[in-house]
Every structure is written in structure tokens, then in C-alpha cells.
Amino acid sequence: MLEDIFHSPTSVLLLGVVVGLLVLRFFNFSFSAQERHEPPGPRPFPLLGNLLQVDLKRLDQSLFALSKKYGPVFQIFFGLKKVVVLAGYQTVKQALVNHAEEFGNREITPVFYDFNQEHGILFANGDSWREMRRFAVTTLRDFGMGKRMSEEKIIEECRCLIEEFEKFEGKPFDNTKAINYAASNIISALMFGKRFEYQDPVFQAMVERDNETIHLTGSASIQIYNLFPCLGPFLQVRSNLMKNVEDGKRDLRKIIADLKETLEPEICRGFVDAFLIRKQSLEEGEITSSYYHDGNLLYSVMNLFAAGTDTTATTLKWCLLFMARHTEVQDRVVEELNRVVGSRQVRIEDRKNLPYTDAVIHESQRLANIVPMAIPHTTSKDVTFQGYFIKEGTAIIPLLTSVLYDESEWENPDTFNPSHFLDEEGKFIRRDAFMPFSAGRRVCLGEGLARMELFLFFTSLLQHFRFTPPPGVSEDELDLSPVVGFTLSPxxxxxxxxSCQ
Structure with missing residues (x-):
């Protein structure tokens, strides 16, 4: 069929016109960039842009290397799509915090649109996004996100995770699923008002499906699809991705329907109940709202469930891997826990008295760098930034790799070194360049909860277990190479x- 199309004289002429227009557009890009003093960058090829000059499998590393040549603000072309990259702590902070309005929109790539149709929280803009984010932050805080109420839920889940680890009796095992389930249960408690048993097949499918989706979203195939959406029907990866998304919607719709059927407005169990109650009250008051509809509920729950599971679980897995790789660090953490806490359950209030442990968690987050390019932004208006003109609607990558590995901010950026977060007296110090949750208008809304989860899960596990490589494997043989997806997991x-007990 394709041969017949390209043998048609009319089609060949049309193809030639299209290619000619694309080439002309490419040269127009070059001329306009010079006239308006746009950011520098590598010279793109017609049609392909700079695709041949980067590694799509580790794009953040390629962009980090380019930033050392072209500076902290540079542009690159993915095909015909122009993207401005922000590199280094000072530049990323200046853009996302000092110019939060101009750099605060989310880029809705084709795959992000496929996921959410611009509803929900993560992949939306405008008034709907503002209302959904405000509602989510307020509601989750009401349910104790980052507070004592959350602490009790996390401690309960710590006990369940410890019991799961104990089943292996010190023998080698892959902790991926158990940690994913534990992290997911925290956000599930806030979303649905309940936790799930680790053996629940529907729960297992939801968690594992979301993990696969996050991995596939960062694949080279999906990056190509974002540049050339017409290829979508021919990409098996996209078909698998969309099946995951549709299956996930089906399961969440069932949970939401069950909650709706048993809804009692005077007993609000979680985020879903709060949304339904708000929607009901608006309808009863005959107040028209374009925001509190089923689409925003479904996609907000999808966003929060996936993000609340993956980032915390992935970071905790890195923490334990670093402990097995650096046993001398693990020994110091255990010594501090024994000295300060003893055998009782660790509480959040203990963090201020556990500076070395806190530093180890922060350093694990920094070195793991699990969201290396953040979620891309776009400019909300024309802006001149650091002397360069950036047009409204331009895609922006805040390169978090360049922040967490900024040589001007970290003494040994490529090395696992908890001293990055300790002063000369061994007291914990905050570092401005510690930005794993991004910054500005799009900063992770669950940061407080994630920090609490990481601290309590990590310390509870280190109180009960010593983590080591399998027999016959040395510490140096543990592989710290990440699995590259939308996030970087071990x-x-x-x-x-x-067991230590």
C-alpha cells in the first residue's frame, strides 16, 4: 500500500512540497533565533534537529554534557520541536521560583494528553489545574498529609513491610514489589480511606501496571512518538502503554463507584469522598462548576496514586541499595539509631536528633536523582531570561540532574557522601541545591508526605535488618546503573x- 502511494506522481509532488516547507521552516528557525537573540545550542539538521547528537536512553546525561558547552540556558531541537534547557541550580531556581509565572505551565506532550486529556493535576494547565491542585493540597492536608495522622498510617505500614521482609529469613530476595505495595498503601489510605493487603490481586495489578507505565513513558519509542504522533498506531510500546492506562482507569472507576455507593457525607474517608461531597454540595446549591466533574476526579486520583507510589518507593529502594553498597555508612546509621532511639519505634520528632541518618536519606535522594528532567514545563508568555528571548509556549526542561550534580554546589557530586548535608560538628544542614521535588508552582504537592514516608520506612527497616549483597557477591559488584524510564529506578x-533482633 505504501509503495502504491509513493508511486503516485501527485503524492510524490505533495511529499516534495511538505519536505520543502519543513526545510524552509527549519531555516526560518535559524534566522529568527539570530534576530531575537535566542539561547545558543548545537546546530540542528533539517527535519531531525539534534536527535542524532543526543542519547534518548539517557537524555538527561546528554543535555548535562551539552550544558557544559553551551551554558546554563541553551536550546535544542527534537525534530522540528524547539526545547529550552535550564541547567545548574542558580538558573533552575531563577526560572522556577523567581519567574514562577512565566515558567509555570506544564507541557502537554501527545502521550501526556493521551493519559489525561488535560484533566487532573499533573498534566493540566489553566484554571482547572489551579482549582484541582488547590483542592488536592487542602484535602490531603485535612487528612493529615505530613502530619501526625499520616505518621500513624506509615508506622502501621512499616510493620506490614517488616513482616513481609521477615518471610525471607535473611535469604536473598528482590524487595521491589513489597516496597511498591507499602508506598502505595499510604497514598491509598489518603485517596480511598483504606489500605490493601499485599496479596490482593487487583491491588497488585494496579501497582505493577503503574510502574510499567512510568517505565514505558520514558522509553525512546515514546519520546519519538511525542515528536511524531502520526507514528502512534505503528508503535507497539504505545499500544501497551495505552492498554495499561485503560486497564488502570477501569480499576479506579470501580473503586470510585464503590466509594460513591457507600458515601456518607458526615463521614469523609479520603480524597475521593471529599471530591464527591464537594461535587454534591455544588449541585444541590445549583452552583455551576466546570471543575468538579468525573473526569477531573478520575484523572486526579490516577495522578496522585501513580506519583505517590512510584517516587517514594523508588527512592526507598535506592536507599537500601546504597546501604548494602556502603556498609560503613549503614553501620553509622544503625549506631545512631541504637544510641538515640533504642528498640522503640522511631517517630518523626526523632529526626532532629538523628542528623547522620537524615543526611544519609538526603544524600540517597540526591545521588539517585530519580526525576532527572522533572516533568517538562512551557512558558506562559514571551519572556527574556538571562538575556535570551524565549517565546510563549516554548517547551522547557528544568534539568534536575544538573542541579543535584552541580559542581559549584556539591563538593563531590558524583560520590555517595552524606557529609554533603553535615557541618563540621556533625549537625544536619539544609542545602538550597537539594531540589529532588522540583520547585516553584509545580513543586511536588506530596513533598511533606514523601519526606515523612522515607524517614519512617528507612529508619524502621534499619532498626530491624542489616542489608547485604547476596552470598558470593561483593559490595562493589552491586549494580548502581538505573533502569531508565520516566523515573530512574534501581x-x-x-x-x-x-534480622538484627
Whole structure:
């Protein structure tokens, strides 16, 4: 069929016209960039842009290398799409915090649109996004996000996770699924007012499906699809991705329907109930709202469930892998826990008295760098930034790799070194360039909850277990190479959790 199309004289002429227009557009890009003093960058090829000059499998590393040549603000072309990259702590902070309005919109790529149709929280803009984010922040805080109420839920889940680890009796096992389920149960408690058993097949499918979706979203195939959406029907990866999304919607619709059927407005169980109650009250008051509809509910729950599971679980897995790789650090954490806390349950209030442990968690987050390019932004208006003109609607990548590995901010950026967060007296110090949750208008709304989860899960596990490589494997043989997806997760590998009690 394709041969017949390209053998048609009319089609060949049309193809030639299209290619000619694309080439002309490319040269217009070059001329306009010079006239308006746009950011520098590598010279693009017609049609392909700079695709041949970067590694789509580790795009953040390619962009980091380019920033050292072209500076903290540079542009690059993915095909015909122009993207401005912001590199280094000072530049990323200046853009996202000092110019939060101009750099605060979300880029809605084709795959992000496929996911959410611009509803929900993560992949939306405008008044709907503002209302949904405000509602989510307020509601989750009401349910104790980052407060004592959340602490109790997390401690309960710590006990369940410890019991799961104990089943392996110190033998090597892959902790991926158990940690994913534990992290997911925290956000589930806030979303639905309940936790799930780790053996629940629907729950397992939801969590594992979301993990696969996050991995596939960062694949080279999906990056190509974002540049050339017409290729979508021919990409198996996109078909698999969309099946995951549709299956996820089906399961969440069932949970939401069950909650709606048992809804009692005077007993609000979680985020879904709060949304339904708000929607009901607006309807009863005959107040028209274009925001509190089923689409925003479904996609907001999808966003929060996936993000609340993946980022925390992935970071905790890195923490344990770093402990098995750096046993001398693990020993110091355990010593501090024994000295300060003893055998009782660790509480959030203990954090201020555990500076070394806190530093280890922060350093694990920094080095793991699990969201290396943040979620891309766009400019909301024309802006001149650091002397360069950036047009409204331009895609922006805040390169978090360049922040967390900024040589001007970190003494040994490529090395696991908890001293990055300790002063000379061994007291914990905050570092401005510690930005794993991004910054500005799009900063992770669950940051407080994530920090609490990481601290309580990590310390509770270190109180009960010593983490080591499997027998016959040395510390240096543990593989710290990430699995590259939308986030960077550790390679699945076995560790031993040897009971300390």
C-alpha cells in the first residue's frame, strides 16, 4: 500500500512540497533565533534537529554534557520541536521560583494528553489545574498529609513491610514489589480511606501496571512518538502503554463507584469522598462548576496514586541499595539509631536528633536523582531570561540532574557522601541545591508526605535488618546503573535483609 502511494506522481509532488516547507521552516528557525537573540545550542539538521547528537536512553546525561558547552540556558531541537534547557541550580531556581509565572505551565506532550486529556493535576494547565491542585493540597492536608495522622498510617505500614521482609529469613530476595505495595498503601489510605493487603490481586495489578507505565513513558519509542504522533498506531510500546492506562482507569472507576455507593457525607474517608461531597454540595446549591466533574476526579486520583507510589518507593529502594553498597555508612546509621532511639519505634520528632541518618536519606535522594528532567514545563508568555528571548509556549526542561550534580554546589557530586548535608560538628544542614521535588508552582504537592514516608520506612527497616549483597557477591559488584524510564529506578536485584533482633 505504501509503495502504491509513493508511486503516485501527485503524492510524490505533495511529499516534495511538505519536505520543502519543513526545510524552509527549519531555516526560518535559524534566522529568527539570530534576530531575537535566542539561547545558543548545537546546530540542528533539517527535519531531525539534534536527535542524532543526543542519547534518548539517557537524555538527561546528554543535555548535562551539552550544558557544559553551551551554558546554563541553551536550546535544542527534537525534530522540528524547539526545547529550552535550564541547567545548574542558580538558573533552575531563577526560572522556577523567581519567574514562577512565566515558567509555570506544564507541557502537554501527545502521550501526556493521551493519559489525561488535560484533566487532573499533573498534566493540566489553566484554571482547572489551579482549582484541582488547590483542592488536592487542602484535602490531603485535612487528612493529615505530613502530619501526625499520616505518621500513624506509615508506622502501621512499616510493620506490614517488616513482616513481609521477615518471610525471607535473611535469604536473598528482590524487595521491589513489597516496597511498591507499602508506598502505595499510604497514598491509598489518603485517596480511598483504606489500605490493601499485599496479596490482593487487583491491588497488585494496579501497582505493577503503574510502574510499567512510568517505565514505558520514558522509553525512546515514546519520546519519538511525542515528536511524531502520526507514528502512534505503528508503535507497539504505545499500544501497551495505552492498554495499561485503560486497564488502570477501569480499576479506579470501580473503586470510585464503590466509594460513591457507600458515601456518607458526615463521614469523609479520603480524597475521593471529599471530591464527591464537594461535587454534591455544588449541585444541590445549583452552583455551576466546570471543575468538579468525573473526569477531573478520575484523572486526579490516577495522578496522585501513580506519583505517590512510584517516587517514594523508588527512592526507598535506592536507599537500601546504597546501604548494602556502603556498609560503613549503614553501620553509622544503625549506631545512631541504637544510641538515640533504642528498640522503640522511631517517630518523626526523632529526626532532629538523628542528623547522620537524615543526611544519609538526603544524600540517597540526591545521588539517585530519580526525576532527572522533572516533568517538562512551557512558558506562559514571551519572556527574556538571562538575556535570551524565549517565546510563549516554548517547551522547557528544568534539568534536575544538573542541579543535584552541580559542581559549584556539591563538593563531590558524583560520590555517595552524606557529609554533603553535615557541618563540621556533625549537625544536619539544609542545602538550597537539594531540589529532588522540583520547585516553584509545580513543586511536588506530596513533598511533606514523601519526606515523612522515607524517614519512617528507612529508619524502621534499619532498626530491624542489616542489608547485604547476596552470598558470593561483593559490595562493589552491586549494580548502581538505573533502569531508565520516566523515573530512574534501581535495577531489580536481590539483597539480603538479615534480622538484627
Amino acid at each position: 535495577l531489580p536485584q536481590n539483597l539480603c535483609a538479615v
